[in-house]
Amino acid sequence: MSAVIDPRQFREVLGAFCSGITVVTALGPDGVPLGLTCRSFSSLSLDPSLVLLAPARSSSTWPRIRAAGGFGVAVLAAGQEQVALAMSRSGTDKFAGLDxxxxxxxxxxxxGVAAWLDCDLHDEPDGGDHTIVVGAVRDLDVTDHPPLLYHRGAFATLHRSEGRGDTP
Ligand SMILES: Cc1cc2nc3c(=O)[nH]c(=O)nc-3n(C[C@H](O)[C@H](O)[C@H](O)COP(=O)(O)O)c2cc1C
Incomplete structure (x- = not known):
């Protein structure tokens, strides 16, 4: 029998893992822009080029993005906290006033985002109360803007230290 993990402790412990913040977007069939804020984003495979993200099953926007067959991933830049917050508010006009x-x-x-990827929906295995979305990268580019970070439930900015680590 597996140990029962307290959800509050789970959030607290996983909150120690610092991430960037992404906004996942698509155009709906009616031409309406769709988006949701997602910190559960990662590179997955180099060959083929795959990324993954994990939207909650409670998301009302993810099924609409899924139906579009693909999505864009905007890696937010420092100073884009309001974009992250706007894209997390369910049932609102998330793109109101957004350039x-x-x-x-x-x-x-x-x-003004830090990086951008265009992806086809490649696979979507089960992820508990979230779904694991695997995207096949079709186009991508990066800018010079420093990233927006997220740590322990709060936004943060990057301060570089010595040394570098290359991802495999
Ligand atoms: C900083 C931040 C990070 C978030 N990361 C995720 C995430 O990784 N996965 C997720 O499902 N929701 C995440 N959310 C919440 C969703 O953005 C939000 O529940 C969703 O957009 C609700 O809108 P919807 O019903 O239109 O999908 C995050 C919100 C914020 C503010």
Whole structure:
């Protein structure tokens, strides 16, 4: 029998893992821009080029993005806290007042992001009360903007230290 993990402790412990913040976007069939804030994002495979993200099953936007067959991932830049917050508010006009342009694949790309990826939906295995979304990367680019970070339930900014680690 597996140990029962206290959800509060689970959140607290996992909150110690610092991440960037992404906004996952697509265009709905009616041309309406869709988006949701997601810190559960990671590179997965180099060959083929795959990324993964984990939207909650309670998300009302993810099923609409899934239906589009693909999505864009905006890696938010330092100073884009309000974009992250706006894209997390269910049932609101998340793109109101947001400056964005269509990506090469026609997906809403917020202005001023740190990096951008256009992905096809490749696979979606089960992830408990979340779903694991595997995206096949079709286009991508990076800017010079430093990233927005997230740690222990709060936004943070990057201070570089000595040394570097290369991802495999
Ligand atoms: C900083 C931050 C990080 C978030 N990360 C995730 C995440 O990794 N997965 C997720 O399902 N929701 C995450 N959320 C919450 C979703 O953005 C939010 O529940 C969702 O957008 C609700 O809107 P929807 O019903 O339109 O999908 C995060 C919210 C914030 C503010």
């Amino acid at each position: 964005w342009t269509p990506s090469s694949h026609g997906r809403p790309r917020p202005a």
